[in-house]
Amino acid sequence: MRALAVILLAWSIGTASHAQDAPEAAPRPSLSVATTEVSTGEVTRWLYAEGVAQAARKEFLHFRQAGRVIQIAQDDEGRELRAGSHVEVGALLARIDPRDAQTALDRAEAEAQAARERVRAAQASLDQTRADFERQQSLTERNVGTRAQLDAAEGAYRTAEAGLLEAQANLIVAQAEVTAARTGLERTELTAPFSGTIALMNLRTGDDVSGAPSDLTDAAQERSAAIVLIDDAQFDVTLHLPPFEAEGLTEGKPALIGDNGTILARHIRGTHNDDPVLEGHVWSVSPSITLQRRDVTVVVRTLNSSGFLRDGGFVTVWIAADRSEDTLRIPYDAIIQRGENYFTYVVEGETAVQRPLTLGLAGLDHVEILDGMKAGEQAVIRGQHRLSDGAPVRVVEVE
Incomplete structure (x- = not known):
């Protein structure tokens, strides 16, 4: 036992001596990071969708009766109307042969004139028989006329x-x-129900038309219509959104319309962009989910002030679904996600400190911070994936 104690004592003395001779651990090297100052500003949550633009007012014009086209009207420059021609409300567009309709109108007017003559003759006969009846009544009361004569006069009057x-x-x-015949004659002329632009002309002089079809889809009507007229000043863009995205979306929300998302992003960021971007708003939100697509139909309306939109064109739409103004925000580069948790690193002195975050709206370039930071703090946006809580850091400028 004494030998074991001596061995343990010698081992402990040697260990202590070795610990005194070992050098101190070297300090951790500082990691280079770039930071940004946490500030307040606007954060907008955008809904992204693509859809087809259509003129808000569009008419598929048909002749209401069969006939042969004898005239296609001309524009102010004397050229035959065609796709792209602008017409004013009430303007003549085309005409089919009116002779049968005119004959029917002439016949109806002649019959009406004869009917009016018969009414005048019947009125004159009534006036005469009334006078005869009243005179016979007077004679009968004075015992000059007979009862049979009175009855005969009354019968003629009735x-x-x-x-x-x-x-x-x-x-x-x-x-x-x-009236019907006059309507038939009017239907031999096709006129513009509103001022607009001819989108499609399916007529030629000499064509036979068979009247208006019924219960057709827009595509079928476009093929069968004599003329398609649009009001190209105002357009609707129909979108199909997943139900979870359309949840809470209401009429009047602002929207941007352009060729693609890159153009819209540049417009929002205020960078130089010559591509047209139109401003619009949510016109309608369907309360139901479509059975075929299992989505929600949303219509965005806009004025086509620049002439950018074309009927049937495919466009990209961003809707400002939610917006927070003057709210605390940081760029996406500063946020790290692990599972369902979010955090960032804040530089305090020469040390990186990990901060858990509660996030709000996710915008185009920034995310709203509901809790975990305050304005003026420096959040790490470069080099954060090498950091750990309490790591020494050295802030460098971002080129």
């Missing part, structure tokens, strides 16, 4: 009354036929 009613009814029918 017959004249019925004749006038029948003539008046026939006149109403004749006038209705005139």
Whole structure:
């Protein structure tokens, strides 16, 4: 036992001596990082979608009766109307042969005139039989006329009354036929229901048309319409959003419309961009989910002030779904995610300190900070993936 104690004592003395002779651990080298100052500003959450632009007002014009095209109208320069021609409301666009309709109108007007003559004759007969009846009443009261004569006079008067009613009814029918015939004649002319631009001309002089179809889709009507007229001053863009994205979206939310997302991002950032970007707003949000696509239909409306939009064109739309103004924010580069947790590194003196974050709206370049930082702090945006809590750092400038 004494030998074991001596060995342990000698080992402990040697260990202590070795510990005194070992050099001190070298300090941890400082890691180079770049930082940005946490500040306040605006953060907007954008919804991104693509859709088809269509004129908000669009008419598929058909002749309402069959016939042969005898005229296509001309524009102010004397050229035949065609796709791209601008027309004013009420302007003549095309005409089919009106002879049958004109004949029908002439016949109806002649019948109406004859009906009016019959009404005048019936009225005159009624006036005469009324006078005869009243005179016979007077004679009978003075015992000059007989009862049979009075009854005959009354019968003639009642017959004249019925004749006038029948003539008046026939006149109403004749006038209705005139109205119908006049409508038929009007339908031989195709006129512009509003001021706009001809998008499609499916007519040529000499074509036979068969009247308007019914219950057709837009695509089918476009193929069968004589003329497609659009108001190209105002457009709707139809979007199909997943239900979780459309949740809470309301009418009136601002929107941007452009050829692609890169152009819209440059516009938002204020960088030089000659590509057209239109401002619009959410016009409607469907309360239901479509059965076929399982999405929510959203319509964005805009004024086509620059002439950028074309009916049927494919465009990109960004909707400002939510916005926080003058809120604390940091760029995406400063945020690290691990699982469902988010954090960043803040430089305090020459040390990196890890900070857990509670995030809010996610914008184009920044994320809203609800908790975990304060304005003026320096958040690491370069080199943070090499850091650990308490690591020494050296701040360098970002080129």
